[in-house]
Amino acid sequence: MSEKIYFNTSNKFSLKRSLVNVSTRLHHRLAPTHARNTARKLLLTPVRNQPKNHQPEGVVKSTIASKEGTLTAYSLGQGPVWVLTHGWSGTASQYFPLMEHIARQGYTALAYDHPAHGESDGLYGHIPAFVNGLDAVLDSVDEVAGLVGHSMGTASAIECRHSKLVDKPLLLIAPVLDYLENLFSSVARSGYSMRLFHAVVEELQEQYHYPLQSIDPYQKLSQRSKKTIIVHDENDKFTKFSVSQRAANEMENVELVATQGQGHGRVMMCQQVMDSFDRLIAKSND
Template sequence: MATSLLRLLRPIVHVSGIVAPGLTGRIAFKAFCTPPRRKQGTNRTPAVKPAASRLDAAMHISVPYPCGSVAAHLFEPATEGQAEPAPSVILLHGWTGEAAFMSAFVTPLLRAGFRVVAFDLPAHGQSTGAELNLPIGVASLAAVARAFAPVHAIVSHSFGGSIALAALAGTIPAQPRVMAERLAMISPPASMAEVTRWFGTAIGLGRTGQRALEARIHSVAGVPVTAFEGADQLARFGKPTLLLHCRDDREVPFAHAEELAGAGPFVRLEALQGLGHRRILQSRHVAAAVADFVAGRADRRSGQTQPISSRLTTASIVSMPSGEAFRQGR
């Protein structure tokens, strides 16, 4: 939502939050869950086209879930004589993103012997729907995980990390817990309560309206927004986790990564510099490091491996699609 429009709406939202908090909370929740969406058929920007072209070699599959269907892109590794499918790695993009934004991770993971599944979250890319929230996101991830089992790892970016954590921790009572052995999170927010508070402040909800918004979240999710604290959920997951986050990230501050890293000794945090919130997805070194972690190679040679931050160069970055900022929601 444009800043100028927010300024105009703030006084109206503030007053309605006092006069009709329940209605305001429902309207605010809908706005909170509705991403801006490019119309189908609209030409992609020059920055997005190279990333999207990496999906051309995939098998394109529509995966149904209770609220509609999501567009999945399946890549199979080059294996011969293998009766069972290779373990899957699911790539999970962030708010206002799409599967193409995660495509730089495909080749390194295929070379490591994994089948790779990138999919458009609901209300994004070619998937159905107009809204995305944590219950919807977890439901779609659970459906993809069932369709391409067994799942070895999830690689997520930004709000996709919040969905992955809720799914792996079994936070939402009505949704099945997703099982995976490893988790790599890139630039994730640590607290959905903080994101919700930011959104409420941005639209001028006030205390009464904010309480109504959080009550609506509780009603839809079946748990309060405080149940989605990242470090608590990550501790419940408890399996090897890699966090990659730039100190110069202006959309999700680096402090979020530090908070998540406190979940336990199974979490490894790599602090990067110079890649921001979006370009980090197009770093060849980051993609290689994620593949090493997913395959367990980083564990075996951790004593000799340089930190990712010391191996990054400007030349390692390929063209990156732009996206909405954390200040637009998450």
């Protein structure tokens, strides 16, 4: 259900949206505890989608222990490790074509299912859980050469403060650099009670000691010194191309590669992503 909220981009009047607003506000007023529990399940439960691509020959499947439970990971290749982190309601399988390309370049590609995604443990998905999962993955390897992120996975990667990511190159695909604006506008467009949404957020902040207002991928990206390449489709319906464009214009170490006709998901497998990875490793080896 949450996928219909976060991936709903229509601003047109909708009777269904109005009914959602009235019913969730009434629910929160009459039974606040039950309403919060229901909202948590609705808003924080990603869709566990089936694998998007055929698993390449030679992929090693493993598990990694994390604060959010056991994560399922997939590695391919030999050499320095590139970590690949997917987005909301995604899976590591979305990266299989890119993993094959990375392995051919002499690197190890390590992708994993976020908490509550794919074959990993967990009931709920959110930025604190994504960051905890990424921390565990980084702890499981000796060194990291760089990171590839998609959509919400880019926000959690930039938020991550693990020492192994400091000064490492990033390849960001359809990033969510304006995370808070994107999140709140998506919920508002759905018609869901914003007061009820704030109640869920407050519980999450208390549980993880992670203030939502501290999440600012755009600002934190501007503070990074290592090269970042963004690949973003000009007509992406779910994350704003204009924000990526502004980042490239304002940040010295950020380069934007624009695509057309790739959308939000297909862009992960496009040739521009493969070429951008090659440029990143070439710059890192200079």
